[in-house]
Amino acid sequence: MAAAGSFDHRKYKQYQPMSLKDRTWPDKTLNKAPIWCSVDLRDGNQALIQPMSVEQKVTMFNMLVKLGFKQIEIGFPSAAQPEFDFARRLIEENLIPDDVTIQVLVQAREHLIERTFESLRGVKRAIVHVYNSTSTVQRQQTFAMSKEQIAAIAVQGATWVQEYAAKHPETEWTFQYSPESFTGTEIDYAIDVCNQVIETWNPKDTGKVIINLPATVEMSTPNVFADQIEYMCRGLSQRDHVIVSLHTHNDRGCGVAATELGLMAGADRVEGALLGNGERTGNMDIVTLAMNLYSQGIDPELDFSNVQEMIDICTACTNLPVHPRHPWVGELVYTAFSGSHQDAIRKSLQYHSDENLPHWQVAYLPINPADLGRDYEAVVRINSQSGKGGVAHVLERDYGIELPKWMHGHVSQVVQKAAEVSGDEISSKAIHQLFVDNFIETPTQWALNGYSLNSQDNLTIANFKIGDRKFEGKGQGALEALAQAISSELGVELKVTQFDEHALTQGTDSKAISSVCIDVDGKQSVACFIHEDTTTANLQALLSAVGRSGLNLLSQQAESA
Numbered sequence: 001m002a003a004a005g006s007f008d009h010r011k012y013k014q015y016q017p018m019s020l021k022d023r024t025w026p027d028k029t030l031n032k033a034p035i036w037c038s039v040d041l042r043d044g045n046q047a048l049i050q051p052m053s054v055e056q057k058v059t060m061f062n063m064l065v066k067l068g069f070k071q072i073e074i075g076f077p078s079a080a081q082p083e084f085d086f087a088r089r090l091i092e093e094n095l096i097p098d099d100v101t102i103q104v105l106v107q108a109r110e111h112l113i114e115r116t117f118e119s120l121r122g123v124k125r126a127i128v129h130v131y132n133s134t135s136t137v138q139r140q141q142t143f144a145m146s147k148e149q150i151a152a153i154a155v156q157g158a159t160w161v162q163e164y165a166a167k168h169p170e171t172e173w174t175f176q177y178s179p180e181s182f183t184g185t186e187i188d189y190a191i192d193v194c195n196q197v198i199e200t201w202n203p204k205d206t207g208k209v210i211i212n213l214p215a216t217v218e219m220s221t222p223n224v225f226a227d228q229i230e231y232m233c234r235g236l237s238q239r240d241h242v243i244v245s246l247h248t249h250n251d252r253g254c255g256v257a258a259t260e261l262g263l264m265a266g267a268d269r270v271e272g273a274l275l276g277n278g279e280r281t282g283n284m285d286i287v288t289l290a291m292n293l294y295s296q297g298i299d300p301e302l303d304f305s306n307v308q309e310m311i312d313i314c315t316a317c318t319n320l321p322v323h324p325r326h327p328w329v330g331e332l333v334y335t336a337f338s339g340s341h342q343d344a345i346r347k348s349l350q351y352h353s354d355e356n357l358p359h360w361q362v363a364y365l366p367i368n369p370a371d372l373g374r375d376y377e378a379v380v381r382i383n384s385q386s387g388k389g390g391v392a393h394v395l396e397r398d399y400g401i402e403l404p405k406w407m408h409g410h411v412s413q414v415v416q417k418a419a420e421v422s423g424d425e426i427s428s429k430a431i432h433q434l435f436v437d438n439f440i441e442t443p444t445q446w447a448l449n450g451y452s453l454n455s456q457d458n459l460t461i462a463n464f465k466i467g468d469r470k471f472e473g474k475g476q477g478a479l480e481a482l483a484q485a486i487s488s489e490l491g492v493e494l495k496v497t498q499f500d501e502h503a504l505t506q507g508t509d510s511k512a513i514s515s516v517c518i519d520v521d522g523k524q525s526v527a528c529f530i531h532e533d534t535t536t537a538n539l540q541a542l543l544s545a546v547g548r549s550g551l552n553l554l555s556q557q558a559e560s561a
């Protein structure tokens with residue numbers, strides 16, 4: 001169907017996948033972390049409205065080191081003075097730990113390469129990353145050059161890098177080449193260009209080089225990218241001396257998926273940025289990929305145990321907010337508002353701790369949010385979508401109030417009403433207040449002002465002072481005696497249909513909570529009471545339930561007078 005105006009899909013053509021019939025990557029699984037390289041300070045930085053200051057770059061660099069990155073692309077020193085100054089600052093102030101290698105990006109242009117090496121003077125170790133664009137579109141439209149001419153730029157760039165490095169033998173150099181716009185490049189041509197660069201550097205005599213394959217623009221489904229990577233891995237010469245690196249972008253929203261499949265297809269190394277910052281829709285999000293591995297029981301070799309600190313630093317340096325639903329780390333990603341999810345989480349957490357399970361298996365929570373430094377308060381939050389399990393969970397979690405199952409519906413009805421009226425979230429404090437007001441508060445006329453209990457012939461004989469009236473009753477235990485006393489004094493039929501007594505599980509001062517459900521002349525009423533004396537808690541809970549049933553002691557008093 002042709003759409004109105006300029007929204008017309010017919011102007012786009014389908015990406016032509018390569019044909020790799022004997023692909024092996026679909027049968028592979030990921031079982032170890034790749035070599036990580038953060039490009040936050042380069043690709044991330046070049047995508048900001050306001051690039052980071054040198055101070056901000058230092059803060060970001062220190063954080064990347066703390067998170068565990070061993071390779072960090074620190075910028076494009078020949079592009080701008082602050083980029084150059086930052087490289088100098090790291091080197092001159094000795095801010096690069098011994099086990100961390102910095103990387104710099106440069107185009108295959110001699111004056112830029114010269115300036116890049118100048119910025120690296122005195123560094124112990126560095127990766128020099130040179131690139132040129134190889135795609136059909138760029139060959140034709142940006143450079144107006146043939147395949148041979150574009151390959152010659154790559155080889156010339158590789159040669160310059162080698163020559164300038166040779167002038168600084170005190171530094172341990174690693175060379176990296178990217179056929180930029182790789183996903184828009186004919187695959188056999190990409191292999192050819194990369195192999196010419198590899199032959200120029202001839203790593204079999206010197207160690208290893210890095211060939212970085214960027215989805216500069218993400219153009220296909222991740223399976224097509226994986227085919228391309230598997231094919232490249234097969235076709236690159238001196239493969240044992242080549243580290244195959246991936247650098248995906250997220251134009252189609254599949255940057256992480258493409259990288260995962262690319263790793264299955266044989267890549268060794270991954271470039272990306274924290275929280276997916278980077279050009280356009282961003283670079284591959286390292287946090288997501290690392291957490292994907294972590295949640296599968298694989299050591300990501302990066303430490304996200306204080307995720308809030310990482311978010312705060314990234315936000316301060318990039319001025320970009322983090323979406324509340326960002327995978328693994330967004331503010332709301334461990335929060336359930338809907339009732340059935342809350343109920344399942346509550347039961348699952350309980351089961352998990354009761355059974356002492358060796359592996360984390362909790363409904364709706366793929367990992368324990370505490371691993372990232374997140375608290376459990378966020379896990380269940382209440383609004384009108386919530387149910388009885390969620391409300392019970394909040395009272396239990398925040399107030400140690402463990403209610404019997406038959407009470408859950410009563411309490412949640414009250415909370416649900418309040419949520420419907422406000423149209424908003426109901427805080428834990430407000431839920432507690434609703435619980436106190438509706439189920440604990442006792443009308444003064446039904447206040448228990450004293451009791452005595454005696455046992456006789458397996459029966460409890462009891463005296464009660466309720467308000468300022470005295471009652472006498474007997475039964476199997478104090479509760480039944482009280483029910484009998486009220487029934488006979490007020491001429492009603494009162495039965496205790498449900499009863500539960502629990503120690504409060506936190507902040508207790510050894511208090512107990514009693515919950516009572518009664519039937520007064522066919523009408524059901526429930527209430528709870530908290531007290532350090534369990535008998536008082538039981539008796540007062542019953543009296544509160546009587547008060548909530550609408551029985552009026554004062555009018556009965558007036559009648560009997």
Ligand SMILES: CC(=O)SCCNC(=O)CCNC(=O)[C@H](O)C(C)(C)COP(=O)(O)OP(=O)(O)OC[C@H]1O[C@@H](n2cnc3c(N)ncnc32)[C@H](O)[C@@H]1OP(=O)(O)O
Binds near residue numbers: 080107132133142143
């Ligand atoms: C995919 C990426 O994101 S790569 C990173 C992009 N850039 C950065 O990170 C740093 C930001 N700064 C820049 O990009 C700047 O453009 C600089 C510093 C690299 C270069 O600046 P300038 O030379 O002043 O300008 P400009 O980029 O317009 O230069 C274009 C020229 O470089 C050539 N060129 C572009 N890329 C390359 C390359 N990789 N190798 C060789 N030549 C190249 C172009 O053909 C063009 O040549 P022409 O002038 O003969 O037409």
Ligand SMILES: CC(C)C(=O)C(=O)O
Binds near residue numbers: 131181
């Ligand atoms: C320089 C290369 C690796 C790049 O940033 C890209 O292609 O996205």
